[in-house]
Amino acid sequence: MPGTNLTREEAQQRAKLLTVDSYEIDLDLSGAQEGGTYRSVTTVRFDSAESGAESFIDLVAPTVHEVTLNGDPLDPAEVFKDSRIALPGLLEGRNVLRVVADCAYTNTGEGLHRFVDPVDQQAYLYTQFEVPDARRVFASFEQPDLKATLQFTVKAPTGWTVISNSPTPEPKDDVWVFEPTPRLSTYVAALIVGPYHSVHSVYEKDGHSVPLGIYCRPSLAEFLDSDAIFEVTRQGFEWFEEKFDFPYPFKKYDQLFVPEFNAGAMENAGAVTIRDQYVFRSKVTDAAYEGRAETILHELAHMWFGDLVTMEWWNDLWLNESFATYTSIACQAYHPESRWPHSWTTFANSMKTWAYRQDQLPSTHPIMAEINDLDDVLVNFDGITYAKGASVLKQLVAYVGMDEFFAGVQAYFKRHAYGNTRLSDLLGALEEASGRDLRTWSRKWLETAGINVLRPEIETDENGVITSFAVRQEAPALPPGAKGEPTLRPHRIAIGLYNLDEDTGRLLRDEDGRIELDVDGELTAVPQLVGRRRPDVILLNDDDLSYAKVRLDEKSLAFVTEHLGDFESSLPRALCWASAWDMTRDAELATRDYLSLVLSGIGKESDIGVVQSLQRQVKLAVDLYADPSAREALLTRWTDATLAHLRAAEPGSDHQLAWARAFAATARTPEQLDLLESLLDGSGTIEGLVVDTELRWTFVERLAAVGRFDEPEIAGELERDRTAAGERHAATARAARPTPEAKEEAWASVVESDKLPNAVQEAVISGFVQTDQRELLAPYTDRYFEAVKDVWDSRSHEMAQQIVVGLYPSIQVSEETLAKTDAWLASAEPPPALRRLILESRAGVERALKAQAADAAAARA
Numbered sequence: 089m090p091g092t093n094l095t096r097e098e099a100q101q102r103a104k105l106l107t108v109d110s111y112e113i114d115l116d117l118s119g120a121q122e123g124g125t126y127r128s129v130t131t132v133r134f135d136s137a138e139s140g141a142e143s144f145i146d147l148v149a150p151t152v153h154e155v156t157l158n159g160d161p162l163d164p165a166e167v168f169k170d171s172r173i174a175l176p177g178l179l180e181g182r183n184v185l186r187v188v189a190d191c192a193y194t195n196t197g198e199g200l201h202r203f204v205d206p207v208d209q210q211a212y213l214y215t216q217f218e219v220p221d222a223r224r225v226f227a228s229f230e231q232p233d234l235k236a237t238l239q240f241t242v243k244a245p246t247g248w249t250v251i252s253n254s255p256t257p258e259p260k261d262d263v264w265v266f267e268p269t270p271r272l273s274t275y276v277a278a279l280i281v282g283p284y285h286s287v288h289s290v291y292e293k294d295g296h297s298v299p300l301g302i303y304c305r306p307s308l309a310e311f312l313d314s315d316a317i318f319e320v321t322r323q324g325f326e327w328f329e330e331k332f333d334f335p336y337p338f339k340k341y342d343q344l345f346v347p348e349f350n351a352g353a354m355e356n357a358g359a360v361t362i363r364d365q366y367v368f369r370s371k372v373t374d375a376a377y378e379g380r381a382e383t384i385l386h387e388l389a390h391m392w393f394g395d396l397v398t399m400e401w402w403n404d405l406w407l408n409e410s411f412a413t414y415t416s417i418a419c420q421a422y423h424p425e426s427r428w429p430h431s432w433t434t435f436a437n438s439m440k441t442w443a444y445r446q447d448q449l450p451s452t453h454p455i456m457a458e459i460n461d462l463d464d465v466l467v468n469f470d471g472i473t474y475a476k477g478a479s480v481l482k483q484l485v486a487y488v489g490m491d492e493f494f495a496g497v498q499a500y501f502k503r504h505a506y507g508n509t510r511l512s513d514l515l516g517a518l519e520e521a522s523g524r525d526l527r528t529w530s531r532k533w534l535e536t537a538g539i540n541v542l543r544p545e546i547e548t549d550e551n552g553v554i555t556s557f558a559v560r561q562e563a564p565a566l567p568p569g570a571k572g573e574p575t576l577r578p579h580r581i582a583i584g585l586y587n588l589d590e591d592t593g594r595l596l597r598d599e600d601g602r603i604e605l606d607v608d609g610e611l612t613a614v615p616q617l618v619g620r621r622r623p624d625v626i627l628l629n630d631d632d633l634s635y636a637k638v639r640l641d642e643k644s645l646a647f648v649t650e651h652l653g654d655f656e657s658s659l660p661r662a663l664c665w666a667s668a669w670d671m672t673r674d675a676e677l678a679t680r681d682y683l684s685l686v687l688s689g690i691g692k693e694s695d696i697g698v699v700q701s702l703q704r705q706v707k708l709a710v711d712l713y714a715d716p717s718a719r720e721a722l723l724t725r726w727t728d729a730t731l732a733h734l735r736a737a738e739p740g741s742d743h744q745l746a747w748a749r750a751f752a753a754t755a756r757t758p759e760q761l762d763l764l765e766s767l768l769d770g771s772g773t774i775e776g777l778v779v780d781t782e783l784r785w786t787f788v789e790r791l792a793a794v795g796r797f798d799e800p801e802i803a804g805e806l807e808r809d810r811t812a813a814g815e816r817h818a819a820t821a822r823a824a825r826p827t828p829e830a831k832e833e834a835w836a837s838v839v840e841s842d843k844l845p846n847a848v849q850e851a852v853i854s855g856f857v858q859t860d861q862r863e864l865l866a867p868y869t870d871r872y873f874e875a876v877k878d879v880w881d882s883r884s885h886e887m888a889q890q891i892v893v894g895l896y897p898s899i900q901v902s903e904e905t906l907a908k909t910d911a912w913l914a915s916a917e918p919p920p921a922l923r924r925l926i927l928e929s930r931a932g933v934e935r936a937l938k939a940q941a942a943d944a945a946a947a948r949a
Contacts, residue, residue: 091170092148094220095461096401099231102143106229108134108236109182110268113226116243117281118262121211123202125150125190130227132185134236139180144172146223146230147189148199154188173227187227195845196884197350199224200279203845205347207307207811212282214346214361216354219402220462222274230274233400233508237268238277251280251303253357255340269357270337271506273398278356280344287314291325296335298325301342307811308345308367317343320381323426324388327419333498337396337505343384347812348847350886351469352383355390355412362387369813370782373742375697378420378428385416392501400508402465406455407511409469410477413439414485417478433658434697436632439475441666441701444637445673446471447539449931450569451924455480456511456534463921466885479635480533486580486633487529488522496521529578536575538566540636542607542628544583544644557617559583559607559628561636569927579607583614584630584660585623588647594656595625602630624651627660638667649685653692662698665689669705672713675938678946679714682706683722687729696742703730703750711859712901712932713939715947727754731763739776748777752790756860761796781809785817793824793858816851823855826864831856835868838891839875846886853894862899869897869905873912880922892922896929901936909933 114129132145148171152164155173167174173187193202193213199221203212215225222228229236242250242264250256250264253272257265269277284303291298300321302314321343329335338358349363366380389412399408417439420431428434446452455477459465485493496518504513511534515526540561547556559581563574585601588594601623603616625644629636640648648664655661668685671677677685686702693699710722730751737744755761764787766772767779779787788805791797799822806818823834834856838849857865872895880888897905909930918926 092220093461093463094146094230096403096459099233099401102229103231103233105137105141105143105178106134106234107137108132108229108234110237110239111226111228111274112239112241114241115225115279117213118243118245120193120202120213120248120281121245123193123211125192126200128187128189128191128226130185130187130189132187132227132229132236134183134185134229135181136178136183137180138178141178143175143178145175145185145187145227146171146220147173147187147227148221148224149189149191151190152187153190154186156186158183158185171223185227189227191225194224194884195348196887197348197846198884198886201346201348203347203812205305205307205812206815207305208283210283212284212305212347214280214344214349215278215356216350216361217277217356218275218354219465220275222277225279228274232273232275232398232402235271235273235398235506235508237271238274239268240264240266240279242266242279242281244281248282249284249286249303251278251284251301251342251344251359253278253338253359255299272357272395273508276355276357276395276398278354278359278361280342280346280359280361284344285309285312287312289314289318291322291336291341293326293329298336299340301340302345303342304345304364304367305347308364308369311367311369312345313368316377317380317384320384321388323423324385324416324419327423328389328392328415331415331494331497332392332501333494334392334396334501334505337391341388341391343387348845350846353387355387355394357391357395360387365813369811370780371745371778372782373696373700373746375434375700375742378431378434378697381428382416382420382431382434385419386412389415389419396506397501397504398508400510401459402462402468403457403459404509404511405459405465405468406457406473406477407514409474410455410481413474413478414481430658430695432632433662433695435478436659436666437662437695437698437701440479440632440635441669442471443475443479443635444539444666444670447476447537448567450567450927452537452567452570454535454537454572463919467889467921467924476635482632483533483580483634484518484526484529487578488518488524488526492522492524493518532575532577536577537570537572538563538574540575540577540579541639542579542581542634542636543639544626544628544641545611546622546626546641548622552622554617554620554622557614559612559614561607561610561612567931576609579629579634579636581605581607581628581634581636582630583617584625584627585617585620586625586627586655586660587623588651588654592656593654595651595654595660596656597630597660598623604633607634627663629663630660632659632663637670638663639671640664640667650688652685653689658695658698661693662695665698665702672705672709672939673935675935675942677942679709679939679943680718680722680946682709683726687725691733696746699743700746703746703753707750707753709939712899712936713943715940715944716901718943718947723754723756727751727756727760730754731760734774734777739774740778741776744774744777745783748774748783749786752786755790756794761791761794764791765796782813785809785814785821789817789821789824789855792821793826793855793860795826797821798825812847816847819848819851820855823852824858826858826861828864831861831864831868835871838895839871839879842883842887846890849887850890850894853890857894857899859899865897866900868895869900869908872897873908873916876912876926877916877918877922880918889925892925893929896926898929898932901933901940903937905933906930906937 112131116127152168155162220230253269254266285306286303289300345364353362393411394408417431420428500517545558582604672682734747802821
């Protein structure tokens with residue numbers, strides 16, 4: 089949206105001048121059922137360091153009626169423009185500002201989002217303020233280091249519930265008056281309003297108690313497994329309060345499952361909003377429950393790291409997100425009652441592959457990124473900020489020790505409670521606790537971009553005894569266009585020695601087969617291994633302590649290729665799977681060979697999260713990285729295998745469900761599509777497979793994409809599932825149909841109109857792009873580049889980013905696509921954030937071309 093940016097320099101100047109004391113926010117939401125706009129009255133008390141100075145407050149609103157500064161009325165026509173209200177002639181010391189405006193409900197998931205549930209026709213509201221959208225609801229100093237107390241007064245329709253950061257009061261005449269919050273950054277303030285269903289409990293420990301609430305729409309209430317959610321929440325409270333040595337800092341803890349949410353969840357203080365797809369309407373695998381639990385714990389960790397202590401500016405966003413990610417997974421791994429003690433396997437399998445992918449894009453950046461303005465931060469919620477940052481925190485814990493790490497964290501919370509900090513504040517506390525000098529570590533790990541490669545160099549004698557062992561570290565060149573230089577880093581790693589047990593057929597780590605050491609520089613000798621018999625497999629970065637691409641030596645690779653599924657422990661399996669995937673993406677392993685490797689080992693893979701990742705990765709590889717002339721044969725081979733695994737899987741198991749979804753994703757022959765239809769209409773069955781609501785839509789969407797189903801069948805399925813989720817699925821199925829008319833209709837609804845809500849737009853985009861429909865979609869490449877700049881300029885950030893990334897012609901893997909992208913970049917003069925998104929998408933096509941060439945070369949070899 090034009091005119092809504094804020095630079096770091098402006099924020100620093102404002103923070104130097106102003107100290108904000110309090111907000112009183114009065115909102116009239118009594119017309120929420122009808123929508124449109126609502127009255128917002130904000131009174132802000134703040135101090136100025138200088139007399140006569142000028143500043144500004146942020147507001148995005150259709151209309152401003154009154155602006156009163158220290159009792160003097162200001163003309164809104166003169167002081168309100170470009171989403172700011174100018175504040176001239178400030179008094180030294182206390183100032184009082186009152187702003188009366190009409191603000192707008194949104195359907196983009198930004199500001200105050202309004203959704204009407206098709207089941208009960210009731211409106212449901214929630215706020216989403218990160219990064220800069222509190223200003224869409226009330227006049228605010230929209231930067232994290234201007235903390236203040238916030239006191240909300242809300243008028244709502246009769247019978248509705250209003251939830252905020254403070255405990256929920258009893259309404260009087262439909263007006264809810266909340267007590268002031270502690271000092272908070274505006275981006276973690278929240279309001280959730282509507283006829284929500286709720287369940288309540290309490291967390292009690294050592295004489296203190298915290299009220300707990302879980303909320304969702306009544307149409308989802310029958311699916312709300314509140315006991316399981318409370319269980320994970322309580323485990324988080326126990327583990328975090330012990331490790332942080334700081335009691336939970338707010339008066340209650342509500343978790344609200346809300347509709348059409350753009351992210352996974354948001355850490356509003358005491359009132360966490362979570363996407364309501366996490367209320368599972370149908371059977372899901374345990375990986376989905378694990379993912380939900382990680383999200384719950386991630387947001388709970390933010391109550392301390394992010395809400396209690398908050399970054400000064402968005403360049404430390406990574407620390408906020410990385411800390412919450414690391415501690416949530418550590419809680420899952422180490423809490424004695426956790427259902428997911430294997431969470432580091434999931435982290436290696438999903439989070440780190442995200443990080444490695446992001447770190448090899450032309451937009452790669454240091455973990456501690458340079459954030460010059462709000463536009464920069466809006467595109468920086470990426471795999472480096474979350475996943476690489478968390479990986480490096482895990483490495484830091486290995487480097488300083490876990491007890492020392494949390495001792496430093498405890499001192500940090502006590503020292504900076506309710507304040508704002510920089511990275512140096514945390515590193516200083518960690519240095520004090522551990523005695524380690526972290527300046528060099530920080531410079532190499534946090535202030536440089538890129539990824540290292542670790543390879544073993546091994547020599548053995550004729551008896552197979554190791555005579556020399558070293559770890560070689562490489563710092564590959566950064567991607568073209570990336571800033572910075574390749575950097576060798578200090579790595580604290582473990583080396584694992586594995587042998588095949590003849591009795592069990594399992595690959596086991598030797599009893600004395602783990603060596604932990606520091607790797608630094610180009611070559612690090614490992615004398616501890618000299619004189620030992622060479623094992624079947626030598627695995628660098630065992631236990632996944634560091635962040636690096638790992639390569640196996642030739643003999644280990646050959647053995648793992650035959651026995652990858654035989655590792656007894658899930659983590660080394662996941663590390664080897666990740667290495668194979670990384671090699672495929674880097675065109676070091678042909679797609680056809682990756683497919684063979686997966687087919688040889690996936691049947692032995694017990695970790696369902698790994699199985700599902702492998703299924704996704706194989707489909708992506710065959711769709712984008714395979715030699716186009718071999719693609720159909722590889723898809724046939726893969727789909728035949730998915731059906732065989734589906735029929736062989738234990739009835740009713742998670743594996744069976746995962747294979748049903750994988751089969752549906754690529755089903756192509758008449759017989760395979762007949763099977764999908766028969767499972768839908770009940771004339772065919774597979775023992776134990778329940779074709780429930782979500783699985784039905786999976787089948788319907790595939791049948792629509794191949795032309796078997798059209799509007800009558802889609803409408804019929806929607807009639808069975810008259811819910812918001814059903815409407816999204818129907819939108820996907822309609823956009824997936826392989827006809828010019830269906831594509832034109834979908835394109836127009838997204839690109840030429842701005843009326844779709846965020847979640848429906850996302851659903852249409854996912855249906856529009858079908859890898860089986862390259863020729864049909866080819867004409868849209870030119871249309872994309874003709875429209876994308878206008879889309880960026882005219883839509884809100886979330887809506888524009890969905891379109892820019894989702895409709896880029898990623899499946900048109902050709903030099904022509906690269907050339908058209910380059911021509912557009914040269915002529916369109918896109919702003920930096922848009923340029924970054926396009927360059928990242930372009931890099932995917934470039935990588936796919938190299939992988940396709942490698943796959944073709946393997947066929948000729």
